[in-house]
Amino acid sequence: MSGGGRAITVLNVAEKPSVAKSVATLLSRGQGIRVREGRSRYNKIFEFDYSIRGQHCRMLVTSVTGHLMELDFEDRFRKWHSCDPADLYAAPVRKFVPQDKLDIKRTLEEEARRCQWLVLWLDCDREGENIAFEVINICTVANRNLTIKRARFSALIEREIHDSVQNLIEPNQWFADAVDARQEIDLRIGASFTRFQTMLLRDAFVIDSAADDRNLVLSYGPCQFPTLGFVVERFWEIQSHEPEEFWTINCSHKSEEGIATFNWARGHLFDYTCAVIIYEMCVEEPSATVTRVRQQEKFKYPPHPLSTIELEKRASRYFRMSSEHTMKVAEELYQAGFISYPRTETDNFSARTDLHAIAQEQQGHPVWGSYAQRLLDPSSGLWRNPSNGGHDDKAHPPIHPTKFSGGETNWSQDHHRLYELVVRHFLACVSQPAIGAETTVEIDIAGEQFAATGRVIIAKNYLDVYRFESWGGSVIPTYVPGQQFIPTTLTLDSGVTRPPPLLSEADLLNCMDKAGIGTDATMHDHIKKLLDRFYATKDQNMRLSPTNLGEALVMGYDDMGYKLWKPNLRSMMEFDMRAVSEGAKTKAEVLETCLQQMKACFLDARSNKQKLMEAMAVFFERAARTARDEQHVVGEFVRLCGLCHQSNMVLKRNRDGNFMVGCLGFPQCRNVVWLPGSVSEAVVTANICNSCSPGPVYMIQFKFRRLEIPPNYSVDHLGCIGGCDDTLQQLTEICGTGSRMSARGGGPTPLSSSAQRSNSRQQACSNCRQLGHSSTDCPSVISGTRNSRSRRADQQDGGLSISCNTCGASCPLRTANTSNNKGRKFYSCQSEGCNFFVWEDSLQNGGGRHGANGGASNSGTRSNSLGGRGRGGRGANNAANGTFVSATGDPVTGRCYVCGDPSHFANVCPNRFT
DNA sequence: GCAAGGTC
DSSP, rough: OOOOOEEEEEEEEEESSHHHHHHHHHTTTTSOOOOEOSSSSOOEEEEEEETTTTTTEEEEEEOOOOOOOEEOOGGGTTTTTSGGGGGGTTOOEEEOOOGGGGHHHHHHHHHHOOOOOEEEEEOOOHHHHHHHHHHHHHHHHHHHTOOEEEESSSOOOHHHHHHHHHTTTOOOOHHHHHHHHHHHHHHHHHHHHHHHHHHHTTEEEEOOSSSSSOOOOOOOOOOOOHHHHHHHHHHHHHHHOOEEEEEEEEEEEEEETTEEEEEETTTBOOOOHHHHHHHHHHHSSOOEEEEEEEEEEEOOOOOOBBOOHHHHHHHHHHHHOOOHHHHHHHHHHHHSSOOOOSOOOOOOOTTTTHHHHHGGGGOOOTTHHHHHHHOOOOGGGOOOOOOSSSSOSSOOBBBOOSSSOOOEEEEOOHHHHHHHHHHHHHHHHHHHOOEEEEEEEEEETTEEEEEEEEEEEEEEGGGGGGOOOOOOBBOOOOOOOEEOOOOOOOEEEEEEHHHHHHHHHHHHHHHHEEEEESTTTTTTHHHHHHHHTTEEEEEETSSEOOOHHHHHHHHHHTTTTTTTTHHHHOOOHHHHHHHHTTTTOOOOOHHHHHHHHHHHHHHHHHHHHHHHHHHHHHEEEETTTGGGGGGHHOOOEEEOTTSSSSSSEEEEEEETTTTEEETTTTTTTTOOOEEBBEEEEEEEEEEOOOSSSOOEEEEEEEEEOGGGGGGTTTTTTEEEEEEEEOHHHHHHHHHOOOOOOHTTTTOOOOHHHHHHHHGGGGOOTTOOOTTOOOOOOHHHHHHHHHOOOHHHEEEEEEEEEEEEETTTTTEEEEOOOSSSTTEEEEEEESTOOOOEEEEEHHHHSSOOSSSSSSOOOOHHHHHHHHHHOOOOOHHHHHHTTTTSOOOOOOOOOOOOOOOOOOOOOOOOOOOOOO
């Protein structure tokens, strides 16, 4: 201890008890340290002697537990009916110490009175700076003569803490101001909108949530609403998805060395005819030539060091733990000293962290101890300094194990799992990446390109310890350029585009993280709030769907044209907060402009409250209504769902007011029939369709908007959604459906071929777009009188026609009106029962325009041979009885597409020209 | 009874 002068007493205050203990232990080096109780049982006081720049000090180190103060309206504005919610934008607010923090306040006051200095050891972020000023407020009231200093530190490491106390700085008012502004804006917006929408809607509708209606709070918050927005947006995306059938050619080759599966370079085509033409070319000349063999070394890298969000996402993915539960368990492991502080944004270890020492501790573990030993053995070459994830909160290191445990007796399964994850993650991120050798073989069949990839794992490295990740190896036979072979299978397979899945908790955390919604310590709270408020539910796969209540609220604000449910508001606020923390704007400036804007927005929203009411009315019964009206609210029964066979299909209006018939089993069952966008009224009648099965299918009385349908259609129409109704189908093609995304110009999203394979079981019919059957057994083809293709065309072109190659009847030239082929000309046979169909451009130039993935380079001869063969379009599919269409997407043996015989291809089929 | 942010 360096001497000099009289000793002063220094009050040191940290943000939490653990930091107070660390700071005291590091500064005192464990020498002469005394611990005594404060008034709060959690916040001890550590005492020892120290010297700051030659000044002899008696150090007292204690802590708060986060914020000491809260912000709220003055009492007279706290009762909900005490004022107009709009007044909350100007109502006086006050900061006060809540009841449960009074004992900490008292400790600070008492200790401050006998101190000369106050040193603030709060976390070095904006919130920490704000808490520092709360502490300053309390302490300076008790002792006006305090000298106030701030310690700046980025890690609880001995050298860092000593440096910090020898180089004390001033507290940063700008940082604290930014938080003050944030708090006030959050409070005023949150309270005003929450009171407004709760009082407006709670009594107007029968909201069938688990809470007692009287106690139900329909809260609004600048974090919880955008979080809900993400969930609803994904839900709408799924709801509006219209499946689209596509086609792909798969090729495999088996030899003594094994099997190689070749993927088509075009991926997939949405145009069946094009696909079948190309397929036929390949089948006619099936010999494959190896054009290129490429070998590359590939690495799979271990994860970055573990931050809170990554811990939550990974625990959700690997163990199906909710983020809220994960944080609870992590907090307990931290309290017991097994892992480091669990609320951290940092995913980069400081150069001063002794990573080897952390790994050394794990050497004795029965399961991963041997890996830790190998890692620490320099001759293994396994060690690698961890990568830098690029985030640093300047307060805490990445989450890592701090104490060895072989498992404690009082741990639950989740404690074991989480500790194991933290340890394995740490060991993984100081390990070498996995190394693989990848071989890509490209082949050419009749001008079409295919490629197969094989991978051999050369070294698993970090994957040996990180059992949560895997990297598949697949051996393919050896090929050399120029080599020729006949494929073992060559199949034309169908698939259907699929909507994205519901948001998982990990997905949602990702969205929030990217949009800056919440902090690492609060994101899980916002997700839990959605569940607590009955805005969303979570299924057993950790996937989130909005409830009717959640969807209605978002829909209501969206209909007003406000993006209050989008993350933009929070981003704007965050931008302003940054300006305050940098001194570019003052707190008062930001408060004034932001609150002025928000108040205008609030008043406007209130004047548009009808939109909220209408959105709620889509889902909920009006409180005054009788039970008899209930079916109008949930939807009127139309038929039993033909897909899931469990739930009813009901007539409903979607969020844009458009009509649809959807399965009540949604989202488990996604069967939906979108009705033409031109429908203005629709009522289910007692009439039962006598051609659609399984029945009964109740018919619907439609009224169409005159200006939105062609003149030759009637405004009133008694229709059936079972597939028998030509008028309805034509109007759907002409007017489009009322699906949300199509209304907004979005389109279906094609999925990758792997997704297609796993999902193709639930393919949609390409004729009528309904789920539950394929085009080969589509009721609209079976019961209809005309080729399904011509049903989808709406225009006949100037009397041009050709003779049908199949039956000789006349095939008029028409113009397609489908989304993929709008405006494209085709000939189709008029004769009943004949399916002949051919694109005009394929007759003229032997190919030309093709599906979504670009054109083919086939010759005129080949495409004419399609016509000459007399089996166009769907006819070929029917003739082959679905043989080359793999309904399951599973690999099927190559077979002749004409007769279905697996022993030969079509080019040698005896029935080919019959 | 309302927000979001600390933390026990």
